Amino acid sequence: MANTHRAPKQWCLTKIETVNSFENWRQNIIYTLSLDPHFAPFLGDNVQWQKKTRFGPNRGFLNDGEDVAEANRRTREQKVSMLELMLGQIANYCPVISRNTIVKNSTSIENIWQTIRLHYGFQSTGAHFIDFAAIHFEPNERPEDLYQRIMAFVEDNLLRRDTQITHHGGAIEEDEEMTPSLENFVVLTWLRLIHTDLPKLVKQRYGTELRSRTLSSIKPEVSQALDSLLEELRNSEDAKVMRAATSNFPAKSKFVHEEKLKLSYPRSIKSCPLCKATGQTRPPLPQQVLFLTEQRPKIHG
Structure with a gap:
């Protein structure tokens, strides 16, 4: 019988990755490794080991005692062997990072993820959140793709217990979740990046719905009407340009008339x-x- 728990085929990280593509890679490789009972114990949040050195070949592991079932009992050498086999699998699919960095110098599974994040420039730090200001609407990018980029960035910057980041001097005690206000902020940013006047138009067009619903709640309706909303903004801009040109026409005509009169004067007199x-x-x-x-x-x- 085929294994119904087989994970999708693992792929290698490339030189250029986004937060979203890295998370997809990470989640898939974690699932793949967890299917092997020899690797699963090393994937826990609080599981750590030491770097491999000449003076510490066992990486801090000890032999299992009698409190562990004999069938599951492992020596420290066996633990090191299984750990390094798992780390080798991760290194195989992460060619952008030195193999020894993962196999010999890592101290936890989270340490490996942070090393990869640092390589791509989206390590979980307080400074990384400032990069949110650099997000903009790329040429030929679909509005929905922009929304997903913003959402992925914000979700990646939610505070977690396993990071070293503190908030107002206090450690993070539980993983942060996306709140309704933060979802509204994401949608508002998305509208503003598409067109600076789009939030104002959405407020006017959906004023009745927004009396009892959040901005994030009406995002599907806004997405469906986005083309017509942008067309309305373009028509409004064209009308402003035409009015400006018409209002300047009499003054310009008077100026041209006076210039013609000046040219008709005999220059020699x-x-x-x-x-x-x-x-x-x-x-x-x-x-x-x-x-x-x-x-x-x-x-x-």
Whole structure:
């Protein structure tokens, strides 16, 4: 009979991974290793061992006593052998990390995950959360893909007991869970990154629903109407551009008309007797010049 508990085929980590792809890899390899009863004991949250050195080949393990069933009893050498066999399996699927870093220098399963996270730049630290500000809507990216990236980042930064991060000086006593307010924050950030005016439009369009439902609750409806919402924003922007162009048109036309008049003035006439005689402060227009020329005898007579 086929093994119904067989895990999906394990794949290798590549040079470029995201938080989401790493978590998929990690969860799959944990499940695969847990199916082997020799490896399962080393996967616990509080299980630790020492680095392998010339002076500590047994990595801190002791022989099992009589309190352990004889069928399950292991010597320290057997424990080291099983541990390093498991660590070798992890190293086989993690070629981006030095093999000895995993097999000889690791001290717990969590230590291995943190080492890999550090390599990719998303180690669980207080500073990593600041990278949230660098998330933006990539060209040719689907809005739903952006939402999943934001959600994966926030979920990865939830505080856990197994990290060394403290909050206001206190240790984390239980794993943090996604709260409704945090879910609302994720959806709001998602809308703002797609278009800065989209949150305001969603508030106007879904005002009735938002009286009794959270923003995260109506996210499916917003996703379905996203194309029409963005089209409405584009039409609004186009209308603003047209109104701005229309409002500037009369002033521009007046400016062009005055420029044409300036060009029609005779450039060679800067100051002449006719201007002085008539008291004009600027050169006369061509038709004025003709009229004054015809009347010259009368003026100077």
